[in-house]
Amino acid sequence: MPLSFVTALVRNLIKVPAAVLRCRVAKDAEVLALRHENAVLRRQIARVRYEPADRIRLAILSRPVPRGHWRHVFSVTPTTLLAWHRQLLARKWTFPQHRRPGRPSTAPTVTIGHAA
Incomplete structure (x- = not known):
C-alpha cells in the first residue's frame, strides 16, 4: 500500500x-x-492606424519589455510612443482662442430706450 x-x-x-x-x-x-x-x-x-485605446494598451504592454526587443514585439518604437504622449498632452492643455477685449457687441434687434 x-x-x-x-x-x-x-x-x-x-x-x-x-x-x-x-x-x-x-x-x-x-x-x-x-x-x-x-x-x-x-x-x-x-499604414496601421492606432486608436487611443490601442495606444494605451501598447504603452501598458511595453513596460515589462526591454526597449531592445521592441522592434520584434511591437510595431511602434519608443519615439513613436513619446510622440503620442506629447500629442495627448498638447490636446489636453489646449485652451480656446481668446476673444477680443471689451464688451461683446449687442444684437441688432436690441434697441436702447431713453427716458423722457
Missing part, C-alpha cells in the same frame, strides 16, 4: 513539470505564430 502511494506521488510530481513545460512550449509557439501573422499583416497593410 505505501509503495503504491509513493509511486502515484512520484508519477504526479513528474506530470507537473511536464505540464508546465508543455504550457511554456505552447505559449512560445503561440507567440511565434502571432509574430509571423503580424509580419504578414504588416506587409499587406500600407
Whole structure:
C-alpha cells in the first residue's frame, strides 16, 4: 500500500513539470505564430492606424519589455510612443482662442430706450 502511494506521488510530481513545460512550449509557439501573422499583416497593410485605446494598451504592454526587443514585439518604437504622449498632452492643455477685449457687441434687434 505505501509503495503504491509513493509511486502515484512520484508519477504526479513528474506530470507537473511536464505540464508546465508543455504550457511554456505552447505559449512560445503561440507567440511565434502571432509574430509571423503580424509580419504578414504588416506587409499587406500600407499604414496601421492606432486608436487611443490601442495606444494605451501598447504603452501598458511595453513596460515589462526591454526597449531592445521592441522592434520584434511591437510595431511602434519608443519615439513613436513619446510622440503620442506629447500629442495627448498638447490636446489636453489646449485652451480656446481668446476673444477680443471689451464688451461683446449687442444684437441688432436690441434697441436702447431713453427716458423722457
